[in-house]
Amino acid sequence: MSTFFEQAARRSLPAQGVVEFQRAFGSRFVTTDAVREHYGTDESPYPVCPPDAVVFPHDASEVAHAVRLCNKYKVPIIPFGIGSSLEGHVLPIEGGVTLSLSEMNRVVSVQAEDFTVTVEPGVTRTQVNEAIRDTGLFFPIDPGADATIGGMAATRASGTNAVRYGTMRENVVSLKVVTADGDIIRTSSRARKSSSGYDLTHLFVGSEGTLGIIVEVTLRVYPRSEAITAAVCNFPSLADAVQSVVEIMQSGTPIARVEFMDEHAVNAVNRYSKLALEETPLLLFEFHGSAGGVQEQIDVVREIAGDHGGTAFAWANQPEDRTRLWTARHNSHFSGLQLRPGSRSVATDVCVPISRLADCVTQTAEDLKTATFPYTIVGHVGDGNFHVQMLIDPDSRSEWDEAEAINRRLVLRAIEMEGTCSGEHGVGLHKIEFLKVEHGEPALELMRLIKHAYDPNNIFNPGKVVEWGA
Amino acid sequence: MSTFFEQAARRSLPAQGVVEFQRAFGSRFVTTDAVREHYGTDESPYPVCPPDAVVFPHDASEVAHAVRLCNKYKVPIIPFGIGSSLEGHVLPIEGGVTLSLSEMNRVVSVQAEDFTVTVEPGVTRTQVNEAIRDTGLFFPIDPGADATIGGMAATRASGTNAVRYGTMRENVVSLKVVTADGDIIRTSSRARKSSSGYDLTHLFVGSEGTLGIIVEVTLRVYPRSEAITAAVCNFPSLADAVQSVVEIMQSGTPIARVEFMDEHAVNAVNRYSKLALEETPLLLFEFHGSAGGVQEQIDVVREIAGDHGGTAFAWANQPEDRTRLWTARHNSHFSGLQLRPGSRSVATDVCVPISRLADCVTQTAEDLKTATFPYTIVGHVGDGNFHVQMLIDPDSRSEWDEAEAINRRLVLRAIEMEGTCSGEHGVGLHKIEFLKVEHGEPALELMRLIKHAYDPNNIFNPGKVVEWGA
Numbered sequence: 001m002s003t004f005f006e007q008a009a010r011r012s013l014p015a016q017g018v019v020e021f022q023r024a025f026g027s028r029f030v031t032t033d034a035v036r037e038h039y040g041t042d043e044s045p046y047p048v049c050p051p052d053a054v055v056f057p058h059d060a061s062e063v064a065h066a067v068r069l070c071n072k073y074k075v076p077i078i079p080f081g082i083g084s085s086l087e088g089h090v091l092p093i094e095g096g097v098t099l100s101l102s103e104m105n106r107v108v109s110v111q112a113e114d115f116t117v118t119v120e121p122g123v124t125r126t127q128v129n130e131a132i133r134d135t136g137l138f139f140p141i142d143p144g145a146d147a148t149i150g151g152m153a154a155t156r157a158s159g160t161n162a163v164r165y166g167t168m169r170e171n172v173v174s175l176k177v178v179t180a181d182g183d184i185i186r187t188s189s190r191a192r193k194s195s196s197g198y199d200l201t202h203l204f205v206g207s208e209g210t211l212g213i214i215v216e217v218t219l220r221v222y223p224r225s226e227a228i229t230a231a232v233c234n235f236p237s238l239a240d241a242v243q244s245v246v247e248i249m250q251s252g253t254p255i256a257r258v259e260f261m262d263e264h265a266v267n268a269v270n271r272y273s274k275l276a277l278e279e280t281p282l283l284l285f286e287f288h289g290s291a292g293g294v295q296e297q298i299d300v301v302r303e304i305a306g307d308h309g310g311t312a313f314a315w316a317n318q319p320e321d322r323t324r325l326w327t328a329r330h331n332s333h334f335s336g337l338q339l340r341p342g343s344r345s346v347a348t349d350v351c352v353p354i355s356r357l358a359d360c361v362t363q364t365a366e367d368l369k370t371a372t373f374p375y376t377i378v379g380h381v382g383d384g385n386f387h388v389q390m391l392i393d394p395d396s397r398s399e400w401d402e403a404e405a406i407n408r409r410l411v412l413r414a415i416e417m418e419g420t421c422s423g424e425h426g427v428g429l430h431k432i433e434f435l436k437v438e439h440g441e442p443a444l445e446l447m448r449l450i451k452h453a454y455d456p457n458n459i460f461n462p463g464k465v466v467e468w469g470a
Numbered sequence: 471m472s473t474f475f476e477q478a479a480r481r482s483l484p485a486q487g488v489v490e491f492q493r494a495f496g497s498r499f500v501t502t503d504a505v506r507e508h509y510g511t512d513e514s515p516y517p518v519c520p521p522d523a524v525v526f527p528h529d530a531s532e533v534a535h536a537v538r539l540c541n542k543y544k545v546p547i548i549p550f551g552i553g554s555s556l557e558g559h560v561l562p563i564e565g566g567v568t569l570s571l572s573e574m575n576r577v578v579s580v581q582a583e584d585f586t587v588t589v590e591p592g593v594t595r596t597q598v599n600e601a602i603r604d605t606g607l608f609f610p611i612d613p614g615a616d617a618t619i620g621g622m623a624a625t626r627a628s629g630t631n632a633v634r635y636g637t638m639r640e641n642v643v644s645l646k647v648v649t650a651d652g653d654i655i656r657t658s659s660r661a662r663k664s665s666s667g668y669d670l671t672h673l674f675v676g677s678e679g680t681l682g683i684i685v686e687v688t689l690r691v692y693p694r695s696e697a698i699t700a701a702v703c704n705f706p707s708l709a710d711a712v713q714s715v716v717e718i719m720q721s722g723t724p725i726a727r728v729e730f731m732d733e734h735a736v737n738a739v740n741r742y743s744k745l746a747l748e749e750t751p752l753l754l755f756e757f758h759g760s761a762g763g764v765q766e767q768i769d770v771v772r773e774i775a776g777d778h779g780g781t782a783f784a785w786a787n788q789p790e791d792r793t794r795l796w797t798a799r800h801n802s803h804f805s806g807l808q809l810r811p812g813s814r815s816v817a818t819d820v821c822v823p824i825s826r827l828a829d830c831v832t833q834t835a836e837d838l839k840t841a842t843f844p845y846t847i848v849g850h851v852g853d854g855n856f857h858v859q860m861l862i863d864p865d866s867r868s869e870w871d872e873a874e875a876i877n878r879r880l881v882l883r884a885i886e887m888e889g890t891c892s893g894e895h896g897v898g899l900h901k902i903e904f905l906k907v908e909h910g911e912p913a914l915e916l917m918r919l920i921k922h923a924y925d926p927n928n929i930f931n932p933g934k935v936v937e938w939g940a
Contacts, residue, residue: 113720113825156665167663169672170640183912191821192853193637194890195626195676196897197905197935198917202639202672206665223722250583252693292762351661355583383662420664427666435667442653446924447668453919465667 008463010095012052017073021055021097024065028056028103039098042085043145043333044430045344045394049091051078051098058103060176060184060215067213067459068182070097074457079209081122081148086333086347087428089155089208093463099213101150107131108216116173116190118218121150128219137221140165143424144330150214155426156206160329163249163382164256164288165222167424172205176216180455190218203450208426209461211454225288229298230257230316230325233305234280238262238365238377240308241281242358245381247304249354253297257286258382259329262365265336265376265389272335273328283310283381284329286322332378336389339374343391346403349431350414351385351423360417361386364410371406373399385423412437427465435466478933480565482522487543491525491567494535498526498573509568512555513615513803514900515814515864519561521548521568528573530646530654530685537683537929538652540567544927549679551592551618556803556817557898559625559678563933569683571620577601578686586643586660588688591620598689607691610635613894614800620684625896626676630799633719633852634726634758635692637894642675646686650925660688673920678896679931681924695758699768700727700786700795703775704750708732708835708847710778711751712828715851717774719824723767727756728852729799732835735806735846735859742805743798753780753851754799756792802848806859809844813861816873819901820884821855821893830887831856834880841876843869855893882907897935905936 013021021029030036031053040050052075057063070077076096083090092098105122112135117128124146128139141152142159151157153175158167165171175187177200187200204211235241245258261269266279285301287294302313316322328335337345352360361377368375368388379386390406392399411421411434421434436444447466454460458468483491491499500506501523510520527533540547546566553560562568575592582605587598594616598609611622612629621627623645628637635641645657647670657670674681705711715728731739736749755771757764772783786792798805807815822830831847838845838858849856860876862869881891881904891904906914917936924930928938 111823111825113716114823116823156663156669158663162663166640167665169663169669179912179916181912185910185913185916187913189885189890189908190823190888191855191884191890191893192824193626193628193632193639193821193855193893195628195637195894196890196892196901196908197676197914198681198920199626199639199669199672199676200913200916202669206667206669211668246583290763290766292766293760296760296762349665351663353581353584353586353660354662355581385661385663414661415659418660420659420661420666422666423661423663424665431666438659438666440655442649442651443655443657443670444667446649446655446670449923450668450920453923454916 008093011075012095013073013075017069017075020069025055030054039080039100040091042083042088042090044086044088045346046088046091049093051092052095054098054100056100056103060178063099063213063215064178064182064184066099067178070459071180071457075459076462077459078461079150079213081151084145084147085428086425087430089426089428089464101148110135112137115221116218117221118216119149120216121148121214123149125149132221136224138224139219139221141168141171144333149217153205153214153217154208158424160257160259160380162380163258164254168205169202171220172201172217173220174218175201175204175214177204177212178215179212208465210451210465211460227291227294228286228288229294230286230322231313232277232282232284233310233313234278234282236309238281239358239362241283242361242381244283244305244308244310246354246358248301249382251300253300255285255297255382256288259284260379260381260386262377265332265378268335268339268376269328269332272338273331275328284325336376336391340391344394346390346392346407347425348388348407348410349422349425350410350419351383352414352417352419354384356417357381357384360414363413364388367406367409372402383423429464432467478563481545482565483543483545487539487545490539495525500524509550509570510561512553512558512560514556514558515816516558516561519563521562522565524568524570526570526573530648533569533683533685534648534652534654536569537648537650540929541650541927545929546932547929548931549683551621554615554617555898556895557900559896559898559934561899571618580605582607585691586688587691588686589619590686591618591684593619595619602691606694608694609689609691611638611641614803619687623675623684623687624678628894630727630729630850632850633728634724638675639672641690642671642687643690644688645671645674645684647674647682648685649682678935680921680935681930697761697764698756698758699764700756700792701783702747702752702754703780703783704748704752706779708751709828709832711753712831712851714775714778714780715753716824716828718771719852721770723770725755725767725852726758729754730849730851730856732847735802735848738805738809738846739798739802742808743801745798754795806846806861810861814864816860816862816877817895818858818877818880819892819895820880820889821853822884822887822889824854826887827851827854830884833883834858837876837879842872853893899934902937
């Protein structure tokens with residue numbers, strides 16, 4: 001697991017570069033151990049990997065200045081939101097300067113009448129929702145962590161609402177980006193649609209800091225539904241729960257959320273969030289619409305779930321009950337870690353076409369039966385996306401290897417089923433080896449051509465997404 | 471208007487290249503005048519511009535072979551669907567070989583349970599719908615013409631359903647593409663979402679044949695609604711109609727279609743399609759949902775329209791009435807042309823944020839008051855997108871100039887309002903001069919870097935979208 005770190009040669013700022021950064025950023029150019037260590041840590045299982053320095057820009061032009069300096073000295077520059085990455089995205093394996101976006105956290109403007117909001121990259125998803133609460137609008141994308149919008153755009157994140165509202169791919173209207181030359185560009189206008197030129201917005205969404213630095217994001221937001229109802233439904237088996245989801249999706253019901261948890265995940269959540277959910281495979285639902293529309297959706301879902309042994313629904317109609325339920329779901333990464341104190345989490349993230357989901361989940365559950373460590377399975381199953389969280393002892397080589405072997409088999413299974421190695425967590429360091437299998441060398445070469453053209457000195461988060469050399 | 475043609479140097483196949491094409495394609499390599507002329511014509515106002523030859527491949531590997539030959543001889547290769555482009559996309563201004571995709575028109579597979587369909591690029595939008603009729607699904611994207619799916623993907627097309635279902639941007643799941651090296655790549659898996667690498671799918675959607683040749687498209691399709699109702703509502707003025715749309719959109723009503731026509735467009739449609747619509751500014755609506763959901767939408771829309779002087783709705787509940795209405799709308803390009811026999815159409819295509827739509831349309835209507843030729847205004851106004859169709863005498867230099875000046879003022883007005891020069895028609899030849907204004911030189915340079923990296927010999931539809939040199 002540490003091969004990335006052993007292989008990579010560090011590229012550090014020369015003394016003159018340090019002076020130039022200090023001159024430009026003063027005390028906001030930081031090289032203390034504590035700060036470097038914080039910015040060398042994420043939620044992945046990898047060891048801490050500190051940058052040489054951390055800089056705290058206040059605006060886009062300061063980011064552009066930092067990029068120009070790093071480009072001049074051919075030193076890596078790594079954007080950092082809040083470090084909730086699970087795949088090692090923010091670890092500066094070749095050293096260099098980490099760009100903390102924590103002080104670029106303003107809501108720039110709310111254009112309620114257009115259903116758009118413009119924010120700086122360090123704003124978190126809950127801060128977006130706080131900023132628009134009075135408008136009757138909400139921003140649906142919700143990875144487990146309270147991630148920053150910049151990080152979410154950079155990793156093409158999604159979450160529990162994606163089945164109805166899409167992912168960051170569908171909900172970033174426009175970006176402001178700093179290029180390697182230090183230019184500040186806008187990837188598109190604020191129009192709802194456009195066929196004016198190559199789609200730079202989608203190119204930067206999911207580029208994980210490897211093509212440029214996102215310094216502003218315009219998001220799509222949605223009217224809050226008149227009626228919202230959540231429910232929990234327990235199932236006799238994992239297969240029954242998943243098959244229900246497949247049929248619900250195939251019915252075309254516009255369900256807002258449908259989340260799967262296996263009995264281990266339910267157990268973890270009960271302990272961590274002090275809930276009393278019945279510890280069987282279950283589905284968490286949320287229905288958005290008019291009062292009548294929600295009832296229509298519930299009727300369809302109830303019938304399908306009933307056909308698969310789903311027990312009576314437990315309803316969460318009050319906002320505080322719903323919040324409690326979804327907060328517990330969002331904390332499942334942390335509640336899982338508590339199943340084994342001192343453990344680190346190796347997370348899988350495959351996504352397959354819905355028609356293959358039941359096969360993929362049941363084969364994976366079968367494969368996990370002999371696992372020597374605790375694990376949970378949770379999933380945004382309406383999208384065909386699920387996660388196995390494997391709780392390993394970070395000091396045990398054999399557990400690392402076992403977890404990686406399970407992940408590898410799962411990824412190959414998903415790709416065989418016309419799926420992807422990563423539904424929403426991104427590539428980072430952890431999925432890089434699978435891109436060739438998933439996309440094939442000629443497609444990977446098209447990605448690499450863009451990387452080379454946009455970042456000729458390989459300064460933007462090097463070693464992530466695509467390998468530099470063939 | 472003919473500067474493109476005068477400036478461009480032709481690059482023709484050498485004799486040896488002709489021999490190699492003939493050897494590979496036999497009688498499917500065609501150089502007769504009639505065929506070349508057909509493939510040098512689109513629906514733009516530009517003069518006919520024939521390629522040197524037309525080749526009719528049967529499958530992806532034949533396309534790859536044609537691309538390799540053109541790349542070897544550094545000769546342009548231009549993909550051609552059915553030639554319904556309005557912006558000169560398919561005109562081979564540097565000569566070369568046009569690749570007719572008319573014989574690649576198979577529906578490859580229907581994956582109804584995943585709501586996806588995979589087709590060859592020469593399949594038209596109505597053929598997709600015929601292929602899936604028995605599944606209860608439909609494909610919503612509907613430019614006026616019965617365009618091919620390859621052409622629609624290449625231009626990021628949309629149409630009347632985009633307000634609810636999105637454009638080709640949101641509805642292409644995956645592409646198979648032939649690269650300049652003759653490799654056949656897949657841009658992504660068939661999973662609903664992915665964060666695995668750079669977004670090649672969105673890069674090729676809207677690339678207008680300038681980065682590679684699309685040889686297969688996997689589309690997203692949707693369950694047909696239980697209830698569908700269409701309606702026509704007349705308004706006392708253009709401003710009233712447009713303001714109603716703005717308020718309907720801002721209410722969050724999930725309307726499926728909301729189309730604007732000015733009195734000139736209604737007159738043209740009445741004549742061409744033998745309808746008897748009242749000749750005032752009007753809106754055409756369509757509502758999709760459950761019976762209850764549709765009634766809820768109608769109630770909201772009726773109230774808002776009423777506030778703006780909208781008269782009683784004329785309902786089209788029967789499928790044949792709806793078909794008649796939408797066919798008339800889809801034929802508005804041709805019905806407009808009939809207003810002035812012998813004319814050609816200069817079409818505008820701006821799209822602005824919905825909050826600016828009323829301003830943009832009314833200022834444009836004001837600007838058109840002194841126009842010396844007939845015109846119509848129609849629009850996919852729920853998206854903020856509208857078209858002025860100016861019917862000019864193609865032999866009149868002054869009418870050309872007048873139309874282009876109106877278009878230029880409109881584009882600058884839209885860009886000033888945070889909008890785009892092209893909502894759905896694409897860039898082609900006609901919008902290329904506006905990309906710098908809309909995107910700025912540094913962003914345009916990012917587009918050009920991709921063009922240079924993907925197509926080093928500038929063979930793929932040269933002279934479109936981005937200019938080769940700075």
